[in-house]
Every structure is written in structure tokens, then in C-alpha cells.
Amino acid sequence: MKKAFQYSLSILMAVVVLFSTFSFTVDSHYCGKFLVDKAVFSKAKTCGMDLAVKSDSFSEDPCCSNQKTAVEGQDELKISFHSFDLDQQLFISTFTFAYFNLFEGLPQQIVPFKDYSPPLLVTDIQLVDQVFLI
Template sequence: MKEKLHRFFACLMTVALLFSTTSFKVEKHYCMGHLVDVAFFSDVQDCGMEMVSDEAASILDEESCCDEEMLTAQGVNDVKPSFNEFHIEHQQFLIAYTYSYLGLFEPQINQNISHRYYLPPDIVKDIQLLDDVFLI
């Protein structure tokens, strides 16, 4: 149960990080009050009622029947921690942590065990039967 809960929160934090760093935009093009086109992550196509010449567009710009609406969401770009402020306390902690972590992986000293290859003597006679000792 604890592993499943840990995996669930890890996945949840991953998705939260993904959505907080991703930026997107949604553009909508309205012509005469009606929605003509919607585009996600790209530019919207117009309805074709744009003016061809710039002079005519500047004159009739106030009376344009087209309207564009853009919804943008900027993601966080500065996700990395800044190492500009690396004080002496941080250095001491990092050195102590590294020393203790590397100390976990030191090889163990092999001890010479003298009775490892000891063979017990052969049993010739049943001593319990000879001494009349029986376990009840």
C-alpha cells in the first residue's frame, strides 16, 4: 500500500511539473460575431475578408468585421535551482553528506575464520545408548 501511494504521488508531482512548465496558446477568429476558426499551438486562419492594400486597411480599420481573441498561458522557464548563492553552510553540508554517503560503500574486511573447514569426528558408537540417556 505504501509503495502504491508513493508511486501515485510521484506521478502526480511529475504531471504537475509538466503542466507548470508547458506554455500554450489558443487563438480564436470571429467574423461578424461568429466563431470561424480555433487554433491550438499555432496561428489561426482568417476568414478571407482581410483588406488587400494597406491604405484601405488603415481607412477601414475602425469598421472591421473581424475580431481575434488569444488566450496564452506562459510556463515557468526557471525550474533549475540557482547556485549563485552557495554559502559556506551549503558547502559544509555537501562535504559531510558526500563523506557519509561514500562511507556506506567501503569494502568489508574479510576475517579469517579458522573453524570454517573443520570436520566433526566420525560417530563410531551411539553414546546416548551406551550411557542409557534417553530424552522423553
């Protein structure tokens, strides 16, 4: 359960980073006050009224309008180790070294009698020998 949660959280974080760096343009075509078409990554389809306005010499005021909305992504995700000053580089390298050596495993202890079972006790030896701890 814990591994599945960590896996799904890492996928979610990767998707968030991907979409935060993603930039796109939304193109909208309005005829008067009404939205006719909205398109992402391409040009919006027109209603055909802009061609009629150009051919008609009486109407000077066009009723159609195009609107572009650009959504810029984040460009500041790259952090270089060389952009830090000497004190920051020293701290990062020392912290990394100490962190990775913190989780160094202990040497495996060898137990020579782990495969042997203890002997069966038939009687209580302390009672038979009359030896008691005071």
C-alpha cells in the same frame, strides 16, 4: 514489478518537468460570438469577413476578432551550487558524503566449509555415551 514501477514513475516525472518548462501560444479567431478556428504554434485561419469589412466603407464596426493566449513555462529550474551561502554548501556536501557512505557494503565473509555436507548420524551420540545437559 518494482523495477517497472520505478521506471514508469521516473518517465512520468521527466515528462512533468518537460511540460512544466514548455511555453506556447494559442491563437483564436472569433466571428461575432462564434469560435471559427483555434491554433497552437501558428496563426488561426480567418473566416474571410475581415477582408469584406475593409472593402466595405459603410461598415465601420468589425465583427471579427483575434485573441492570443500565451502560456508561459517555468524558468526557475536551474539551481546552482554557488548560489547557496557557505553554511548551506557545507550542509549539502556533508549530507551527500554521509549518505553515500551509509550504503557501503560489508566485507564478504568467507565460509571454508560451505561446499561440504555434514556427516550422516547413525545413532544419537548423547544417548550412547549417556551425556545430558542439565
